[in-house]
Amino acid sequence: MFEAVLLFREALYGALVIGVACAVLGVYVVLRRIVFVGAALAQLSSAGIGLALWLAGFGLLGSTHAHTIGTSLVVTLAGALFFGVGGGRRFLHHEATIGVTYSVAAAMGILLVAKAVTGEAHDLFLQGNILGVTRTDTLVLLAVAVPVLLLHLVVAKEFLFVSFDPETAQTLGYRVVRWNLLLYLTIGLVIAFAMQFAGVLLVFNFLVVPAVTGLLVARTYWGVFGCSICAAALAATIGFVISVPLDLPTGPAIVAVSGLLALIAWLVRRVRGE
Amino acid sequence: MTAPLVGFDRVFLGYGKRPVMEDVSFQVPRGDFLGVVGPNGSGKTTIIRAMLGTLTPIAGIVTRDPELRFGYVPQRDHVDSLYPLTVRDVVIMGRYDRIPIGRRPGATDRKAAQVALEQVGIPDLADRPLASLSGGQKQRALIARALVGDPNLLVLDEPTNGMDLVSTTQILGLVRDLHDDRGLTVIMVSHALNEVANYVRRIGLVFGGRLRLGTVAEIINESVLTEVYGLPVEVNSFNGHRVVVARSHQGSTGHV
Numbered sequence: 409m410f411e412a413v414l415l416f417r418e419a420l421y422g423a424l425v426i427g428v429a430c431a432v433l434g435v436y437v438v439l440r441r442i443v444f445v446g447a448a449l450a451q452l453s454s455a456g457i458g459l460a461l462w463l464a465g466f467g468l469l470g471s472t473h474a475h476t477i478g479t480s481l482v483v484t485l486a487g488a489l490f491f492g493v494g495g496g497r498r499f500l501h502h503e504a505t506i507g508v509t510y511s512v513a514a515a516m517g518i519l520l521v522a523k524a525v526t527g528e529a530h531d532l533f534l535q536g537n538i539l540g541v542t543r544t545d546t547l548v549l550l551a552v553a554v555p556v557l558l559l560h561l562v563v564a565k566e567f568l569f570v571s572f573d574p575e576t577a578q579t580l581g582y583r584v585v586r587w588n589l590l591l592y593l594t595i596g597l598v599i600a601f602a603m604q605f606a607g608v609l610l611v612f613n614f615l616v617v618p619a620v621t622g623l624l625v626a627r628t629y630w631g632v633f634g635c636s637i638c639a640a641a642l643a644a645t646i647g648f649v650i651s652v653p654l655d656l657p658t659g660p661a662i663v664a665v666s667g668l669l670a671l672i673a674w675l676v677r678r679v680r681g682e
Numbered sequence: 683m684t685a686p687l688v689g690f691d692r693v694f695l696g697y698g699k700r701p702v703m704e705d706v707s708f709q710v711p712r713g714d715f716l717g718v719v720g721p722n723g724s725g726k727t728t729i730i731r732a733m734l735g736t737l738t739p740i741a742g743i744v745t746r747d748p749e750l751r752f753g754y755v756p757q758r759d760h761v762d763s764l765y766p767l768t769v770r771d772v773v774i775m776g777r778y779d780r781i782p783i784g785r786r787p788g789a790t791d792r793k794a795a796q797v798a799l800e801q802v803g804i805p806d807l808a809d810r811p812l813a814s815l816s817g818g819q820k821q822r823a824l825i826a827r828a829l830v831g832d833p834n835l836l837v838l839d840e841p842t843n844g845m846d847l848v849s850t851t852q853i854l855g856l857v858r859d860l861h862d863d864r865g866l867t868v869i870m871v872s873h874a875l876n877e878v879a880n881y882v883r884r885i886g887l888v889f890g891g892r893l894r895l896g897t898v899a900e901i902i903n904e905s906v907l908t909e910v911y912g913l914p915v916e917v918n919s920f921n922g923h924r925v926v927v928a929r930s931h932q933g934s935t936g937h938v
Contacts, residue, residue, distance in 0.1 A: 439765055562784045569778050572765050579734045579754040580779040580831070627811075629767050 412652045422541030422549055423610075423644040423662065426602040429553035430614030431622075431640035432560055433595050435632055438619040440571050444506045445491050446615040449484055449596050451513035453603035456483030458520030465524050473604070481600040487513075488596030492589035514608075536607020538658050545605055552601045556594045567591055568629070610659040614640055617666040624673035639669050686711045687750050687835050687867055688733055693742030695728050701740055702728050706893045708886065710835070710869065715861045717878035718871045720888030726871045729886075729893065730837060733869070753833030755824045757840045763813035769823045770795050770808040776830035798826040802856060818849030825856065835867045836860065842877055854881050875902075879924045902926065 413420070437446045460479035463469035469479065487509065489495075495505065541549075560567065569577045570587040578584050595615075602611045622636030647662030686709035695703040703725045710716060710733075718726050731737035732744055734752060753776070761772075773795040774787045781787055799805045802822040807815065812823060821841055828836055838857065842850040858881050861868045872878045878885065885901040887894045889910045894901065901907075902924050907915040914929045 439762070441764075565778055565781070565786070566783065569775055572767070572772075573756065573761055573775070575736065575756050575760060576754050576775070576827075577778075578736045579752045579837075580776075582779070623764070623766065626766060629765060629771060632766060 413649055416539055416648070416652055418543050418546055419539045419541040419658070420645065420648045421543075422546045422605055423538050423648060423658075424641055425546060425549040425553050426606050426611070427614050427618070427640035427644040427662075428637050429549075429557060429598050430602060430611060431618040431636040432557055432633060433598055434615040434617075434619035435622065435636055436567060436571055436591060437595065437615050438623060442491075442506075443616055444503065444510060445592075446595065446599070447608075447612050448491070448506045448510040448513065449487050449599045450603055450608045450611050450615075451510050451517065452487040453480045453484040453600045454517035454608055455513040455520065456480030456600070457603070458517040458524070459483065461524035462520040477601065477604055480603060481597070484596045484600035484603075485593060488592040489589065492592030493585060494588075536603070536605060536610055536659055538606055538610065538662075541605050549601060549605070552597060556598055559594060563587075563590070607659060609663060613663040613666050617663070617670050618643065621666075621670045621673040624670065624677045635673075639666065639673075643669055684712055685747055686745075687714075687747045689743075689745040690729075690732070691743045691745070693732065693744060694740040695725070695732050695737065696740050699740070702891060703888070703893065704891050706742070708893065708895050710867065712834070712867055713865055714867050714869075715858075715881070715883040716869045716886060717882035717884070718869060718886045718888060718893075719875050719878050720873065722873050724888045725891065726873070726888050727839060729888065730839060730869070730871055734837065750835060751831065751833045753828030753831055753836045755821075755828045755836070755838040755841060757843060758817060758820055758824065759844075761812070761820070761824065765812075767812050768809050769799070769804070769812055769815070769826075772812050772823055773798055773808075773827045773830050776827040779831070794830050795826070798830040799823075801829055801860075802826045816849070817845050818852060821845070821849075821853050822856070825853075825860075829860070833866070835869065838868070838870045840872055841870060842872065842874065850877060857881065875907075875926050876924070879926065898924075 434446070437443055456479045457476050460469055460476040463479070464475065469475050491506070494502070566582065566587055570582055570584045571591075574584045599611055599615075602614070606614075618636040618640035619632070621639040622632040622634070626632040626635045643662050643666040647665040648658060650656065651658040651661035688710040690706050690708050693703070693706045694701050695706065706729065718729060720726050728737065732739055734754060735746070770792065774791050776798070777787065777791050777794060781791065796805060796808060799808055802825050804819055804822050804826070807819060807823070812820065815823060825838070836857075841853055841857065845853065854877060857868060857870060860866050870878060870882060879898060879902050882898065884895065884897055887901055887910055894906070894910070902917055904915055904917050907917065907926060911928060916927045916929060918925045918927065
């Protein structure tokens with residue numbers, strides 16, 4: 409069993425990096441009630457992957473991983489920019505805009521991949537292939553996740569204030585739109601890279617479920633981040649360890665463990681009577 | 683004569699191109715205690731947002747004293763109870779703009795928060811989760827957050843909305859004490875004319891996209907209120923307290 413796990417240890421490291429980065433950003437995603445922005449950005453990222461593969465079929469873009477990541481990044485960050493400045497709010501409810509983006513991006517991702525002619529196993533790009541993560545991939549993920557997490561550490565109180573009470577923050581001189589934009593761009597950046605390896609289901613899970621677990625058990629704001637990180641790391645490790653010898657799909661196994669941890673957290677909260 | 687803290691000069695306010703308030707001109711001198719009153723949706727909050735700088739006027743000029751520092755108390759239900767923050771965490775936010783990026787609040791900030799909590803009468807609640815407080819306690823915590831930044835203009839948006847009689851009286855008494863004892867300039871927005879009329883010095887009545895401003899005596903009288911509300915209005919006095927009663931055409935009465 410352990411030999412099998414050791415064989416795929418690079419994939420586990422990659423899952424841990426994605427899990428921890430998404431777990432931190434996910435606290436804002438859940439607290440700000442923008443869960444479906446995370447889902448929509450993940451779908452935009454998949455549409456970006458589809459677009460890159462489709463363009464490659466016409467010779468308009470290279471078919472390397474770098475081209476795929478680059479296109480996905482541009483599309484995801486454009487979406488983050490749109491949501492960050494409150495795009496579409498003038499005419500539509502924010503949730504309606506998110507819903508339209510989510511469904512159209514999901515469909516575009518599938519349609520573009522269906523018409524791509526590069527002959528690769530394209531579905532893997534959309535569904536993710538966490539077991540295929542190599543050491544180089546993990547280093548790429550670290551190169552994105554570490555600066556993002558450091559930035560979040562530095563501007564933690566600013567992100568807290570503009571998320572918790574943007575109106576009051578604005579009266580104290582905070583440029584709320586710019587702070588929101590920065591937050592959304594970091595979320596978009598991490599999603600765009602994580603999507604290349606983990607797929608929509610796993611990325612969305614890491615963005616939401618560990619943070620929910622943290623909110624259920626932690627008693628302090630900073631404790632939520634700690635619990636969310638622990639929940640993500642635990643889910644990634646346990647899900648990975650049980651999926652390899654049991655020949656289960658790794659992504660869904662990690663998601664199932666995440667859900668189980670959230671259930672335990674809910675029970676703990678019930679027992680504590682809060 | 684000192685310059686006013688805030689001045690509106692022929693200001694038109696709205697969202698998009700649609701004006702909500704037209705030709706608004708007034709000043710807020712230091713030491714003022716102004717109540718901005720009007721029915722729900724009349725444009726009170728729009729005026730306050732323009733004053734705070736969170737809404738850009740369609741036309742006209744809003745001037746602010748260079749030394750102006752707002753202490754803003756938003757409506758209680760605008761503050762999200764999902765966040766697992768203690769009362770102290772929330773109060774310290776009022777000093778965040780003084781703490782450089784990358785630095786955490788220090789002992790000075792925590793001490794200032796404790797002093798602010800003592801000023802509003804809830805020093806023992808500092809470590810309690812904000813979400814666990816009653817409406818009145820939460821309102822006091824938000825006032826403490828506004829005070830901790832050492833403001834010279836305190837702005838409260840519907841501070842007694844949804845509160846029972848006891849909490850309403852206590853909060854309004856606290857605001858009046860802050861004005862009387864600290865000389866703090868206060869602007870209080872409310873839809874409840876009767877609550878505001880007995881505490882403030884001046885009233886700005888918002889109706890029909892306009893603002894009518896005057897002393898309490900100038901505004902709280904039957905001719906003005908009857909004209910504004912379009913109903914026969916009585917102003918009675920009990921033990922020095924004004925009570926405004928609207929009388930419908932069928933003869934029934936109700937508080938304004």
